[in-house]
Amino acid sequence: MGLELKELSVGYDRNLPILQDIGLRIEKGEAANFYGYNGIGKTTLLKTVATFIRPLKGQILYEGKPITNFRRRIFFLPETVDVPSRVTPIEYVRAVASLYGTRVDENRALKALKTVGVATPRVPLGKLSQGMKRRVQLSASLLVEAEIFVLDDPLVAVDEESKHELLQTILESLKEKGVVIMSSREKLPYCELNVDLKEFRR
Numbered sequence: 001m002g003l004e005l006k007e008l009s010v011g012y013d014r015n016l017p018i019l020q021d022i023g024l025r026i027e028k029g030e031a032a033n034f035y036g037y038n039g040i041g042k043t044t045l046l047k048t049v050a051t052f053i054r055p056l057k058g059q060i061l062y063e064g065k066p067i068t069n070f071r072r073r074i075f076f077l078p079e080t081v082d083v084p085s086r087v088t089p090i091e092y093v094r095a096v097a098s099l100y101g102t103r104v105d106e107n108r109a110l111k112a113l114k115t116v117g118v119a120t121p122r123v124p125l126g127k128l129s130q131g132m133k134r135r136v137q138l139s140a141s142l143l144v145e146a147e148i149f150v151l152d153d154p155l156v157a158v159d160e161e162s163k164h165e166l167l168q169t170i171l172e173s174l175k176e177k178g179v180v181i182m183s184s185r186e187k188l189p190y191c192e193l194n195v196d197l198k199e200f201r202r
């Protein structure tokens with residue numbers, strides 16, 4: 001059954017929805033990319049799916065039940081590349097995994113970091129580049145026991161040269177666990193659905 005958005009309107013003011021009447025279904029094993037220009041409402045939509053903001057109208061269902069029943073199964077990657085500066089990548093991904101009740105040993109953490117191209121797993125995050133910090137955030141998604149992956153602009157700060165390969169690697173693994181819903185400024189490969197948010201503007 002997957003994730004269903006039914007007549008969904010999102011925004012901050014009931015009288016001024018930012019996006020409205022979104023209706024679509026993302027099956028388990030699939031990824032959907034919502035794309036559009038700055039300010040169109042990508043973050044607002046994703047935060048609503050991740051249950052941080054209440055829908056103005058409509059429903060969000062997972063496996064036929066309200067998404068709010070699955071809060072512990074949602075992994076949310078914010079748009080901002082914000083990580084604590086003093087912890088190392090290994091410590092960071094292990095700590096994130098533990099929030100989902102998963103104990104990850106050092107070897108597994110190292111493997112996940114290597115998969116996304118982090119070559120300095122023991123250097124404090126404050127000393128890494130933005131793109132490397134983003135990769136560390138993404139590698140945590142590979143380790144958590146979640147089912148609904150909400151990724152706000154996952155490739156922000158990642159270089160053009162490797163971004164599609166990185167996306168392929170991440171999506172391959174996340175789709176096996178459930179559904180992926182993400183945002184970007186452009187259409188992306190490896191996504192079953194690419195949704196132009198202009199369709200849902202008022």
Ligand SMILES: Nc1ncnc2c1ncn2[C@@H]1O[C@H](COP(=O)(O)OP(=O)(O)OP(=O)(O)O)[C@@H](O)[C@H]1O
Pocket residue numbers: 012018036037038039040041042043044045079
């Ligand atoms: N907390 C808030 N309260 C009221 N309005 C907000 C709030 N956050 C964002 N907005 C407005 O909602 C609209 C959509 O913003 P949003 O951040 O969802 O866009 P976006 O597509 O993610 O943009 P970007 O590509 O720049 O990240 C904008 O007009 C923005 O000013």
